[in-house]
Amino acid sequence: MPKEDQVPVPKFDMDSAYAYVAAQVAFGPRVMNTPAHDAAGEWLIGRLEEFGATVERQTFTATAYDGTALKSMNIIGRFNPEMEDRILLAAHWDTRHVADSPLETSPTAVVNGADDGASGVGVLLEIARQLGKSAPHIGVDIVLFDAEDYGDTGGGNTNSWGLGAQYYSNNISGIRPRYGVLLDMVGARDAEFAMEQYSLRFAPDVVRKVWKLAADMGFPHYFPKRNGGGITDDHYFVNTIAKIPMIDIINHRPENKTSFVAHWHTGEDNMDKIDKRTLRAVGQVITALVYREGNGTI
Ligand SMILES: [Zn+2]
Secondary structure (H helix, E strand, O other), X not given: OOOOXXXXXXXXXXXXXXXXXXXXXXXXXXXXXXXXXXXXHHHHHHHHHHOOOEEEEEXXXXXOOOOOEEEEEEEEEEEOOOOOOEEEEEEEOOOOOOOOOOOOOOOOOOOOOHHHHHHHHHHHHHHHHHHHHOOOOOEEEEEEEOOOOOOOOOOOOHHHOOHHHHHHHHOOOOOOOOEXXXXXXXXXXXXXXXXXXXXXXXXXXXXXXXXXXXXXXXOOOOOOOOEOOOOOOHHHHHHHHHOOOEEEEEOOOOOOOOOOOXXXXXXXXXXXXXXXXXXXXXXHHHHHHHHHHHHOOO
């Protein structure tokens, strides 16, 4: 049922989102147990508080696949915290500790994570800024997961990934969101967000809703209606542990042997790989999703 007092969908500012991506990258790689990581985390909390969110620091020590104790923190920013009907929007704010892509040739390369991590967080910060200026008729939990990317590439140890999402899913406090949207690697030029397999399995209605919205809004080339592979990303754990239906919007490149963009987990994941138009396509679609859910028009 449409509400009588509709809140207009705000315009997503791609320059603002781009600046939030650049600000994260300027801290250097955001790997757990490093000062750059902790400083970036405080900066992210400051932005969410500035935009009016009620912020929870969910701190925990995760044990990595190699036994390393990872000092970690999920950052949860709640808008309209008292509302029962809520949507979860998430991205990971940590970066990969090693440039171990098979496409990387330099032994000294580090992952700056402009795309892999910072792009999704940058889009969510811009959405948070809009939420602070004009409140939708719905609750929004923006969750910045830590410890997503310290996983074991060799072998089948899929549970070594998404440690922050696993912790979140086992420790949900407050009102449970109705469904979730994860953004991962949403900044590259000509990105293609194919329909990811776990998203289709666990949250088919959300996939249909978002891909239709994207097509209606003029972004069908970013959101092709083809099936992507299954990716053990943060949403997998939210789906299987918390049982909250959650989709993953992630750049799928079947032409590369990694099935991701060429700069994934290499020293090339820098600001020159970020295209504002991609940030805008994703950001404007998800902004519309949130406000229209609140208005009862989707
Ligand atoms: Zn990664």
